[in-house]
Amino acid sequence: MSVRWRDLAELVRAPAALSVPGDVVAGAAAAGGLGPRTAGLAGASVCLYWAGMAANDWADRELDAVERPTRPIPSGRVAPGTALAVAAGLTTASLAVTAAVGGRRALAVGVPLTAAVWAYDLWAKNTAAGPAVMATCRGLDVLLGAAGSGRLRPALPAALAVAAHTYTVTELSRSEVSGADPRLPAATIAGTAAIAVAAVAPAVRRPAAPGSAAAGSTSAGAGRWWRAAVTAGLAGWYAARYGAAQAAVARDPAPHQVQAAVGAGIVGLPALQGALTARSAATATGAATLVGLAVAAAAPLGRRLARLVSPT
Numbered sequence: 410m411s412v413r414w415r416d417l418a419e420l421v422r423a424p425a426a427l428s429v430p431g432d433v434v435a436g437a438a439a440a441g442g443l444g445p446r447t448a449g450l451a452g453a454s455v456c457l458y459w460a461g462m463a464a465n466d467w468a469d470r471e472l473d474a475v476e477r478p479t480r481p482i483p484s485g486r487v488a489p490g491t492a493l494a495v496a497a498g499l500t501t502a503s504l505a506v507t508a509a510v511g512g513r514r515a516l517a518v519g520v521p522l523t524a525a526v527w528a529y530d531l532w533a534k535n536t537a538a539g540p541a542v543m544a545t546c547r548g549l550d551v552l553l554g555a556a557g558s559g560r561l562r563p564a565l566p567a568a569l570a571v572a573a574h575t576y577t578v579t580e581l582s583r584s585e586v587s588g589a590d591p592r593l594p595a596a597t598i599a600g601t602a603a604i605a606v607a608a609v610a611p612a613v614r615r616p617a618a619p620g621s622a623a624a625g626s627t628s629a630g631a632g633r634w635w636r637a638a639v640t641a642g643l644a645g646w647y648a649a650r651y652g653a654a655q656a657a658v659a660r661d662p663a664p665h666q667v668q669a670a671v672g673a674g675i676v677g678l679p680a681l682q683g684a685l686t687a688r689s690a691a692t693a694t695g696a697a698t699l700v701g702l703a704v705a706a707a708a709p710l711g712r713r714l715a716r717l718v719s720p721t
Contacts, residue, residue: 416486420466420495421459424714425675429458431682431704432547433554435567438689438697442558449510450557453503453519454550457526460499461546464530467492476586500527507553515556522549540579548572566607567685573604574681578674581658584667594658594670601655605648608684609641636698640687643705647680650708679707 430451437447466473466482467489474483481487500523507519525546533542548568555564577597584593654673658666683705687698 412487412491416481417495420481420487420492421462421499423459425462426455426458427707427710427714428675428678428682429455429550431679431686431707432550432571434700434704435571435682435685435689436551436554436564437557438554438686438700439551439564439567440555440558440560441563441689442555442560443697443700444557446510446515446557447554449506450515450553453506453510454553456499456503456506457519457523460496460503461526461530463492463499464496464527465534467496468530468534511553511557514559515553518549518553518556518561522546522553525549539583540576543579544572544576547575567689570604570608570681570685571678573600574674574678577601578671581655581667581674582671584662584664585671586664588664589658589662589667591659591662594655594662598652598655598659601648601652604681605644605684608644608647608681608688609637636687639698639702640684643680643684643687643701646705646708647677647684650680651677677708680705 433451433454434443434447437443437450466480466487470482470489470492473480478484482489482492504516504519504523507515511519525542529539529542529546533539548571551568551571552561552564555561577600580593581589581597584590651670651673654670658670660666683701683703685701686704687701689697
């Protein structure tokens with residue numbers, strides 16, 4: 410059976426992968442390791458994300474036949490064996506690229522990340538542990554970016570922020586078919602607000618003491634405040650867009666509103682990643698701030714592509 414590229418794109422939820430490179434970039438920026446390795450590790454991360462989406466549909470093929478019969482496998486557009494082969498091939502490609510680009514240090518994060526992705530799809534997804542396992546996947550993805558430089562500790566705050574965001578999205582996604590308890594979006598909105606504040610807070614620092622080297626340049630001080638402003642703007646954008654979708658669920662917890670909120674959480678993640686990347690530049694150079702803005706630009710692009718291929 411021949412498979413169309415559009416069907417494969419729907420299988421792996423191709424547009425949602427725009428939310429993935431920012432994990433690696435944010436981790437690399439936090440560790441001070443933005444460079445050629447970052448692009449390679451981001452590519453490995455995208456391959457693993459697509460592998461996870463294909464494995465997810467393969468594992469859910471019987472349930473989707475009842476709840477989502479238009480998905481590629483239950484509709485007959487993609488054979489189950491093809492989906493599993495895609496998942497296995499992309500996983501192998503991800504690990505190969507990780508090893509080639511980052512060596513043992515990157516594999517030390519990439520292997521547990523791969524295990525967590527497959528554990529979620531094959532076991533944890535339909536258990537109470539599901540959101541936590543998915544959050545772990547995203548947190549490790551941020552640390553994968555830091556692994557290129559071998560400095561994981563500085564990237565832990567960014568990893569925790571992305572993991573917390575992922576937890577809220579995954580909790581909401583569990584109500585996509587049945588609709589949500591109104592208390593759920595109230596809790597996830599509070600979490601989103603806390604994540605946005607945490608993303609901004611480290612970027613706003615006290616001015617350097619008069620006479621110090623850091624205070625010696627007016628332009629340097631202005632640059633720090635500009636970088637802090639970019640961080641705050643991106644974090645506010647993230648909170649406003651994702652928060653509005655969650656507020657709609659609180660008003661009307663119907664399945665279609667929940668699906669819209671999950672989609673907003675997925676395609677809005679680059680704005681948070683951009684804020685975290687720019688935050689890392691608050692005491693460094695302006696280059697990472699520009700990279701943060703570039704990462705955030707994936708958010709509107711993701712929203713447009715989501716109209717063609719659903720990210721959920």
